[in-house]
Amino acid sequence: MHQPSAEAVERHRHLGDPVPPGYVRVDMHLHSMWSGDSTTTPEELHEMAVATGVEVLCVTDHHAIDGALRLAEELPCRVIVGEEVASHTGEIIGLFLSERIPQGLTAVDTATRVRDQGGLVYIPHPFDPMRRNLAESSLVELTELGLIDAIEVINAKTSLSSLNRKAAEFATANDLLAGAGSDCHVPEAMGAAYVVMPDFVGPADFLESLAAGTPVGHHHDPPRKWRPRIVPSV
Secondary structure (H helix, E strand, C coil): CCCCCHHHHHHCHHHCCCCCCCEEEEEEEECCHHHCCCCCCHHHHHHHHHHHCCCEEEEEEECCCHHHHHHHHHCCCEEEEEEEEEECCEEEEEECCCCCCCCCCCHHHHHHHHHHCCCEEEECCCCCCCCCCCCHHHHHHHHHCCCCCEEEEEECCCCCHHHHHHHHHHHHHCCCEEEEECCECCHHHCCCEEEEEECCCHHHHHHHHHHCCEEEECCCCCCCCCCCCCCCCC
């Protein structure tokens, strides 16, 4: 078995003690080399999954699900197949996907396509102006239409805690479920943010568990070490 290095284990002591029986940690937002802006290989994800002990990873590559489908067969933890999609007005994540969502659609069309295949609509880094966040007008529109399942209240790459707090306040004000994710583009950042929640089976059960969950995490965006870019064959 591919074993984590001592350095990797030390870096992730912040994950703390194992969760209570019947609970799992879910990193709801992370990237692999299939994203195009990440060089994280399956081997590195395997190493960090062992090092962190995170039980569930939502692999949300940009405009791709092939990597998530492969990783679901290879990693020592459970994988939820997701995709981070650039809609016309900003990024939206679909979870529990079986088909790729095309980019460039309206926010409503993007969310509808996620729902049409039984997936969940998750809004990442909603108020972070340094990211391709969903425009606030689209966020409000999707909320009013009931097309949002959860919103990211802790994104570990968002450097200003005030922006995560604003997301949490929006979730509370609009009765939306709260999620958290590392948004890691390098393996060292996996598990910097996650949700501790009751275990689940399938999308509907996931939402019930998320409602009883607790987002955990902190800012973690270390300088990236130089790596040769890896582009999977498609």
